[in-house]
Amino acid sequence: MRVLIAGGAGFIGAELVGRLLAEGHAVEVLDDLSGGSLANLAEARRSGGAFRFHQLDVTARACSDLVAHLRPDVIFHLAGVSPSLGHADPPRDAEVTVVGLLRLLEGARAAGSRKVVMASSWACYGELSPTELPAHEHLAMRPSTPHGIAKRSAVDYLAAARERHGIEFSALVLASVYGPRQLASQEPGCVARFARAAASGRPLRIEGDGSQTRDFLYIDDAVDALSRAAERGSGLVLNVGTGQPTAISELAARFAAAVASPLAVERVPARLDESMHVALDPARALIHLGWRPFTPLGAGVAALLEAVAREQTAVGEVHA
Numbered sequence: 001m002r003v004l005i006a007g008g009a010g011f012i013g014a015e016l017v018g019r020l021l022a023e024g025h026a027v028e029v030l031d032d033l034s035g036g037s038l039a040n041l042a043e044a045r046r047s048g049g050a051f052r053f054h055q056l057d058v059t060a061r062a063c064s065d066l067v068a069h070l071r072p073d074v075i076f077h078l079a080g081v082s083p084s085l086g087h088a089d090p091p092r093d094a095e096v097t098v099v100g101l102l103r104l105l106e107g108a109r110a111a112g113s114r115k116v117v118m119a120s121s122w123a124c125y126g127e128l129s130p131t132e133l134p135a136h137e138h139l140a141m142r143p144s145t146p147h148g149i150a151k152r153s154a155v156d157y158l159a160a161a162r163e164r165h166g167i168e169f170s171a172l173v174l175a176s177v178y179g180p181r182q183l184a185s186q187e188p189g190c191v192a193r194f195a196r197a198a199a200s201g202r203p204l205r206i207e208g209d210g211s212q213t214r215d216f217l218y219i220d221d222a223v224d225a226l227s228r229a230a231e232r233g234s235g236l237v238l239n240v241g242t243g244q245p246t247a248i249s250e251l252a253a254r255f256a257a258a259v260a261s262p263l264a265v266e267r268v269p270a271r272l273d274e275s276m277h278v279a280l281d282p283a284r285a286l287i288h289l290g291w292r293p294f295t296p297l298g299a300g301v302a303a304l305l306e307a308v309a310r311e312q313t314a315v316g317e318v319h320a
């Protein structure tokens with residue numbers, strides 16, 4: 001397969017690049033490096049002819065031309081702005097999510113591409129009540145943030161492109177994805193933040209009272225679902241999560257247990273627009289992708305702490 005990944009230099013994209021190269025596919029990455037980095041692609045760049053990188057804004061007209069020229073069989077739309085930029089600049093978030101998708105679809109049409117796989121988000125569901133958890137795809141999506149609205153709108157464009165131009169799609173509603181590569185990110189997310197703090201005995205910073213829940217999904221599991229979606233699950237919105245809500249305070253307790261130390265907690269005010277409860281029912285993904293999450297949270301927490309320990313050893317060796 002020839003595959004194009006928009007946003008392939010980011011956290012999830014770079015892991016997907018590695019997976020698809022290992023499966024023997026030819027992989028092209030389109031990324032403007034606004035959030036991702038070439039360092040994330042160092043291994044892929046060493047892999048030789050099957051990998052190429054194009055530094056380009058997915059919202060630019062030239063993006064459609066590039067797709068038309070490259071003629072990928074499958075396109076992944078993983079380009080997205082960071083959460084903080086998404087909050088500060090909703091128009092840019094919408095541009096990258098929606099206009100970027102339209103550019104990719106325009107190119108896909110010219111290229112005769114078979115399918116677009118979209119990285120959608122749990123933010124599509126909006127505020128869920130505890131009785132709606134874990135959220136099933138049958139639930140009406142009521143996004144309450146600009147980010148959720150943009151991700152939700154993208155699904156409508158995908159459905160229309162399928163209907164009108166025969167371009168298949170899968171929209172994967174990703175839970176909160178975490179993994180070691182986030183440790184190097186400017187906005188690491190709370191699992192990576194907790195891992196760093198726990199490993200050095202610093203307090204864990206919790207927004208609000210910590211009772212808000214998230215569905216934490218390990219990166220390998222997210223990438224497994226994305227890669228399967230290249231061939232399966234067409235015409236569908238599919239949840240990619242564990243189905244398990246984990247309170248932020250419980251996550252903090254898991255890190256404290258993993259380092260066998262009572263860690264202090266620093267409380268900061270809750271964000272006003274933050275969803276209180278998230279968990280995504282993965283039953284449909286099992287049926288249509290043959291996918292299920294396989295990394296328990298405890299194993300993911302251990303993997304993050306090991307990654308921090310490796311980093312600390314490497315820094316120690318440099319200074320020795």
Ligand SMILES: NC(=O)c1ccc[n+]([C@@H]2O[C@H](COP(=O)([O-])OP(=O)(O)OC[C@H]3O[C@@H](n4cnc5c(N)ncnc54)[C@H](O)[C@@H]3O)[C@@H](O)[C@H]2O)c1
Pocket residue numbers: 006007008009010011012013030031032033034035036037056057058059077078079080081082096100119120121122174175176177178
């Ligand atoms: N990480 C999560 O927990 C999570 C959860 C739900 C959905 N998602 C979605 O998955 C996708 C990937 O997320 P991630 O965590 O890897 O984020 P990331 O910020 O690490 O990666 C996004 C990539 O998109 C690139 N990008 C941004 N604007 C661009 C533009 N205009 N043109 C080309 N490239 C551009 C960035 O440079 C970066 O490499 C995003 O669409 C995100 O909304 C992520």
